[in-house]
Amino acid sequence: MRTDLFDYELPPELIAQTPAERGTSRLLVMDRRSGQIAHRKFVDIVEYLHPGDCLVLNNTRVSARRLHATRENGLPAEILLLHPVGDTCWHVLTRPGKSLRPGKRLQIQNPSDGSILQVAVIGQTAEGGRILDFGSREARDQVARWGEVPLPPYITCPLPPEQEERYQTVYAAEPGSVAAPTAGLHFTQDLLQELQRQQVILATVTLHVGIGTFRPVRTEEIEAHEMHAEVCFLSEETAQRINNAPGKIIAVGTTSVRTLETAARVARATPRPEYPRVAPFAGETNLFLYPGTPFYATDALVTNFHLPRSTLLMLVAAFSSREHILNAYAEAIRERYRFFSFGDAMLIL
Numbered sequence: 001m002r003t004d005l006f007d008y009e010l011p012p013e014l015i016a017q018t019p020a021e022r023g024t025s026r027l028l029v030m031d032r033r034s035g036q037i038a039h040r041k042f043v044d045i046v047e048y049l050h051p052g053d054c055l056v057l058n059n060t061r062v063s064a065r066r067l068h069a070t071r072e073n074g075l076p077a078e079i080l081l082l083h084p085v086g087d088t089c090w091h092v093l094t095r096p097g098k099s100l101r102p103g104k105r106l107q108i109q110n111p112s113d114g115s116i117l118q119v120a121v122i123g124q125t126a127e128g129g130r131i132l133d134f135g136s137r138e139a140r141d142q143v144a145r146w147g148e149v150p151l152p153p154y155i156t157c158p159l160p161p162e163q164e165e166r167y168q169t170v171y172a173a174e175p176g177s178v179a180a181p182t183a184g185l186h187f188t189q190d191l192l193q194e195l196q197r198q199q200v201i202l203a204t205v206t207l208h209v210g211i212g213t214f215r216p217v218r219t220e221e222i223e224a225h226e227m228h229a230e231v232c233f234l235s236e237e238t239a240q241r242i243n244n245a246p247g248k249i250i251a252v253g254t255t256s257v258r259t260l261e262t263a264a265r266v267a268r269a270t271p272r273p274e275y276p277r278v279a280p281f282a283g284e285t286n287l288f289l290y291p292g293t294p295f296y297a298t299d300a301l302v303t304n305f306h307l308p309r310s311t312l313l314m315l316v317a318a319f320s321s322r323e324h325i326l327n328a329y330a331e332a333i334r335e336r337y338r339f340f341s342f343g344d345a346m347l348i349l
Contacts, residue, residue: 001221001222001223001290001291001292002220002221002222003217003218003219003220003221003222003225003309004220004309005322006217006222006308006309006310006313006314006317006322007308007309008308008326008329008330010308010333010339011333014333014336014337014338014339014343015154015155015338015339015340015343016155016338016339016340016341016342016343016344017155017156017157017342018157018342019159019163019166019167019185019342020338020342022166022170022185022186022187022188023042023043023186023187023188023190023191024041024042024043025041025042025186025338025343025344025345026039026040026041026042026337026338026344026345027039027040027041027042027044027045027344027345027346027347028040028328028331028332028337028344028345028346028347029048029346029347029349030320030324030328030346030347030348030349031349032319032320032321032324032348032349033320035320035321035323035324035327035328037328037331039335042186042344042345043191045191045302045347046191046194046195046198048300048347048349049195049198049200049250050198050200050247050248051198051199051200051247052199052200052201052245052246052247053200053201053245053247053248053249053250054200054201054202054203054241054242054245054247054248054249054250055195055200055201055202055203055250055252056203056204056205056238056242056249056250056251056252056256056259056260057169057171057184057187057202057203057204057205057252057256058169058181058184058204058205058206058207058252058253058255058256058259059169059171059172059173059174059204059205059206060172060174060175060176060177060181060206060207060208060209060255061168061172061173061174061175061176061177062149062150062167062168062172062175062177062178062179062180062209063083063175063176063177064080064081064082064150064177064178064179065080065081065143065144065146065147065148065149065150066078066079066080066081066147066148066149066150067079067080067081067108067143067146067147068108069106069107069108069119070106070107070108070109071099071100071104071106072104072105072106077094077095077096077100077106078094078095079092079093079094079106079108079132080092080093080094080095080150080178081143081144081147082129082178082211083176084140084141085131087137087140088133088134088135088136088137088139088140089122089131089132089133089134089140090131090132090134090140090143091125091129091130091131092129092130092131092132093128093129093130093211094121094129094130097128097130100121100130101121101124102121102122102123102124102130103120103121104120104121105118105119105120105121106118106119106120106121106132107119108143108146110146111146117134117135117139117143118135119132119133119134119135120132120133120135127211127212127228129211148161148164149164149167150178150179151167151341152179152340152341154307154340155340155341155342166185167180167185168180169181169184169185169187170184170187170188170189170192171184171187171192171204173204174206174208174233176206176208176231177208177209177210178209178210178211179209179341180209180341181207181209181252181253181255181256182253182304182340182341182342183252183253183254183256183302183303183304183345184252184253185341185342186302186345187252201241201245201247203238203241203242204238205232205233205234205235205238205256205259205260205263206231206232206233206234206259207230207231207232207233207255207256207258207259207285208230208231208232209230209255210228210229210230210231211228212227212228212230215228216307216308216309216310217309217310217311217314222290222314223290225288225311226286227286227287227288227311228286229284229285229286230255230258230284230285230286231283231284232255232258232259232262232281232282232283232284232285233259233281233282234259234260234262234263234278234279234280234281234282235280236280238280239263239275239278239279239280240274242260242277242278242297243274243275243276243277243278248299248300249277249297249298249299249300250299250300250301250302251298251300251301251302252302253302253303253304254301254303254306254312254315254316257289257295257298257301257315257319258285258287258289258315259281259285260278260297260298261287261289261295261296261297261298262281262285262287263278263279263280263281263297264277264278264279264296264297265287265296266278266279266281267279267296268296277296277297278297288311288314289314289315289318289319290311290314290315290317290318291314291317291318291321291322292318293318295318295319298319300347300348300349301316301319301346301347301348302345302346302347302348303316303345303346303348304339304340304341304343304344304345304346305329305332305337305339305340305343305344305346306340307340313325316346316348319348320348328346332344
């Protein structure tokens with residue numbers, strides 16, 4: 001299937017630059033079989049979930065930080081801290097990338113006292129990342145406190161420090177992501193408690209969002225695209241909740257879908273009566289869900305509006321159809337919905 005079939009035109013002013021108050025976003029509800037659309041408020045989601053349904057939440061927490069640095073030639077650079085390596089290093093992404101080869105050095109200024117930390121590029125990863133040596137464990141750990149939340153590149157307004165939690169879900173618990181599972185940003189604690197009062201079952205999975213999440217598909221055919229692997233977990237307790245739920249399984253976000261569907265494939269590969277839908281899983285997944293790929297565990301999906309030509313748009317098209325999703329996006333554009341990470345939501349039933 002051609003990648004350009006998943007392109008669409010979005011007016012730039014519809015890219016949400018700031019987060020709305022939790023729970024106040026709009027909600028486009030779509031029947032995935034008929035394509036029928038309703039325009040609601042996000043809090044109205046309680047009307048679509050019923051006793052015995054299971055709402056699956058990704059409890060990852062954004063731990064990556066963005067730092068500003070200076071290159072040896074005096075020009076600026078940007079560092080995205082991904083995860084520690086060894087005692088003194090970080091695995092990072094850098095901008096620019098090509099010029100910062102092993103052997104190069106960077107300077108980072110301590111924002112509190114103005115002192116300069118010298119950092120050495122000592123390695124390069126297969127995915128295009130770099131390994132930076134900070135000289136000591138103390139310095140390595142200290143720089144993580146200097147950075148800012150790494151918002152997606154299409155958001156040009158940085159969050160002030162007092163609003164950084166707005167880029168975390170209210171149930172974020174497990175550090176490890178470079179970006180938030182943004183469908184979950186709409187939920188408040190009160191809304192989750194209301195769903196529990198309605199006897200909706202809550203279950204948590206973990207998928208740590210990786211560096212490939214914002215990369216568009218650049219191959220002409222989507223089948224030729226190679227997904228970056230991401231670490232995910234689905235516990236024994238969560239498997240039991242999902243398998244024993246009498247109602248629908250509703251995934252919050254594409255990351256929850258990919259975790260569910262990975263665990264479903266494990267269950268089908270090694271059938272056991274206690275795991276009819278999903279099996280416990282801990283490891284990496286590079287599952288790519290695009291039109292024609294079956295869904296074994298997901299009955300409904302809460303999601304945001306996704307970038308053109310992205311694997312996320314292809315996933316929601318696979319869950320419904322390309323035609324229904326692009327029609328819904330065109331309707332959302334006409335109705336001036338807010339798009340992407342800080343934007344409005346869809347409920348696909």
